[in-house]
Amino acid sequence: MRHSKTVVAVAVLAGLMAAGSVGAYAATQNTASNQGSAEGFTADRSTALAQQIKSSKPRNVILIIGDGMDDSMITAARNYELGAGGRFAGLDSLPFTGSMTTYGLKVGTGPDYPIAYVSDSAPTASGWSTGKKTVDGRISQGPSTAADVPGEDYETVLEKFKAGGKLVGNITTSELTDATPAAAASHINARACQGPQDLAACTSARKSAGGKGSIAEQLVDNEVDVLMGGGLNRYSQATDAGPTVLDYAQREHGYRVLDDKTDLAGVTSLKKGPVLGLFAPGNMTPMYQPLVATAPPGTGGATTTCQEADRGSQPDLSTMTAKAIALLDNRKGFFLQAESAMIDKQEHGSDICGAIGDLRELDEAVQVVLAFQKKNPDTLIIVTGDHAHSTQIVGGVTDGKQVATLQTADGDPMTVAYSTSDVGSDHTGAQIRVAASGPQGANVTGVIDQTDLFRTMLGRSPSGTPGPRD
Template identity: 70%
Template sequence: MAALAATATLGVTAATAGTGGPALRADSGFTEDRSADLAKAIDPAKPKNVILIIGDGMDDSIITAARNYTYGAGGRFPALDSLPFTGAMTTYGLKVGAGPDYPIAYVSDSAPTASGWSTGKKTVDSRLSQGPSAASNIPGENYETVLEKYQTQGKLVGNISTAEITDATPAAAASHISQRACQGPTDMTACAVEKKSATPAGLGSIAEQLVDHKIDVLMGGGKNRFVQATDAGPTVLDSAATKGYRLVEDSSQMNAVTSLEGGPVLGLFAPANMTTRFAPMVATATGAGGPYASCANADRGDQPDFSRMTRKAIELLDNDKGFFLQAESAMVDKQEHSADICGAIGDVVELDEAVQEALNFQADNPDTLILVTADHGHSTQIIPAAANAKLSTTLMTADGDPMTVGYSTAEAGQSQSHTGTQVRVAASGPQGANVTGVIDQTDLFATLLGRTPSELPPGEPAPSTPLKPAVQVAAATSVKASSLRNGLAVSVAASGAKKVTVTLSNHGRVLVTRALYSNGGDALLKTAQKVSGTLVVKVVATGDGGSATDTRNVRTTS
């Protein structure tokens, strides 16, 4: 893993997170020059595997709000904020017109923005991997996508989302249609000339096209689109079965699939969009929440979360020829439309966990390129007070201080709108340096496919002695013995490690052991065993440069 913090001294303090547990607050400054670390992270080779992770509507404002809530103003997301190469990406699109010079659309929806990186070309609102035209009801030219190109090369491909898998962002990867609303066979009113039963025959609805592509791993919500009858009679699910797809509908069924030898996988985990991590907290004109408000977990049943979907997709796609995976944390956008800050924050946190899954794979497969970005900006703003916005919500952050977020692009009960701001793009791995500076979405197309490698200038040889790991743990100073059934929350920060373990002991007896990510993370140490006196939290980080240990004593109370 190419993390810039590899040689930095860790400095962390415990803070009270909005979710009720300790968080890590990273020192906001650093003392050592990082140029050498950046130079080591540059690799001009074409990647073998490509993982593109999308936060729909995830601009810097919602990233900052989610970071403040989860880790504090001086904190950092363990995975998202560790990627060595970061830049800004413009998101504008086009408007219909006579052409060939189409008017600019400064604020775009997810269809043309996702089509931008999928095809390398600009298009108009609602259009998926299809070029602009004189009017919205006139289809444009179909453009070949990154996913389709990789399929032609013989690579395995995956496409997952927490929204309906037929929604605009996942649809742009492997469908071509003039209206994003034409998701299922009975949704084709606006796309009549593109139906399979049209003359000449079209490609059909988005659901039909995704199945026809025989994408190796296709998972998300949107089952309602696949149970619709096609023009030929059978449902899209029936068609998927004839193409060898195996249907999985919950976490247990997904986990039971261990390879693609039995055929491609179609995961449909909800009738429409999947459930968010946090229950909604919708902004109001008078201000929702309060200075002590926090987000509550939602009941997700047996739906897999985004990081588990990502881990399973990588596990299934991993092969000698390489793979391409597009993974979308979609509910950032959906909940911002609803002015629901908790729902949006939860999906940013889940995106960070999915990025960590990708980084874990990259640690053993350094020929993997990881790209993380958004399709467009959105309406969430961190503001001084409720009076500064039409609608607002206040939450207590990990700093223990209140944060107010506002929404002003629509009134209460209406959908908040996208914005035309540039968005973050970050990368790690081969050719990841191509995202630095200010780029456009269409520039990602060539990076996703692999550019012609350049030659690096000669430099000093890399040091042969591995750096010694560094580690630090944060935990509460006291805990009720009876509450340990629910878990003692601890947070660990590590660098230079390949393996990190944390144990909880009492009077020399180990109660529980947990393995963490190579850069640490959060854990709940649960035990039903009887305890008394002082608990010892011990974390050990081991790597090529040796090992490091840190401990914390936690007093138990009755």
């Protein structure tokens, strides 16, 4: 059955957020309300934009990442969910928008390392987390002479906020130990070293060798207040000392372990200790069942639509985001990174429906944080991706190595292609969208690099602005 396009007001979203359950999709077909339509907007927006500029440092920072989310994937999802003239009620409503470069480095003798024009999620996530470039596969650690040679550990935004006494959260729809969430609060030379039994490429990281341990161990050792996502299998691995990471997290750091959305709904504060939600053995289930592109003429057709997947007891991203905010909100402020990870995972698998579903989930999460920001205007919201991907909207079913066709909300067919490989697809080196709202959000405009987000999230020295005083 085709998804519904329910109109949900911000007030309803705020109420759902307080209740810890956001299940409805707040997309509107009244495109004019989002300042976009086939006819465009009519009024000058200069004053409205000027009023959004605030130079004060933010109290709260919420970073939402769409892994592999570039303009082509945003457009494909928008066409499908809302139609060509539609606008996402969250993602497309942020007042400040720019473009962001995502290049990384290659291993070498240094100090001038070769440029990697196409990067994976490890160096790109490390870029905004630490403000510094690094090499493929490297997690918040500097470049070095070879992939198996550790680099210098770089302190992350999350770690800086934690050291400053703020509460911190890290949630994802992938494994918690995957590259993007890992970069927020761990340091290791290879992203594959997710659990204590996965350290073949990171032997010096073993705790028995005097290292910081696997990514799973480091995330709990950093005492991140709210950790949620998939990856139970990594936390079920035995540590060098014997107990599993899960046992270690509970015994040594007081983590309360959540198994499903019922457990999640039952948590109301952090007074009894930090929260570790592990809602799937590996990655969490995408919103939609797969529609995998194949060689021309491809899969799908003019009447094909995406079908809801059975996600059992797993919470969705907006529910996790709402709960994380409710748990983290306090007078001193907080930092939250939330990742919609299966955009990238499904793009790698040439699964257009899976990618669209996780992008829709990202938009739902953005609406949740905008509802929170309305009551807490000292909150900075940044929404972006980590790198571009190879999903392309094309003119016909022969215009790619693999193609799939869907019926969009307009009722017309849209064909997407994947052409970097005969099977699956790869990252590309194109710049991607970055958007923001709130204090110092204007710093994302123009063309920036993802390392610039590090300083913006920490709060730059306030400048005078031509607009209203803060």
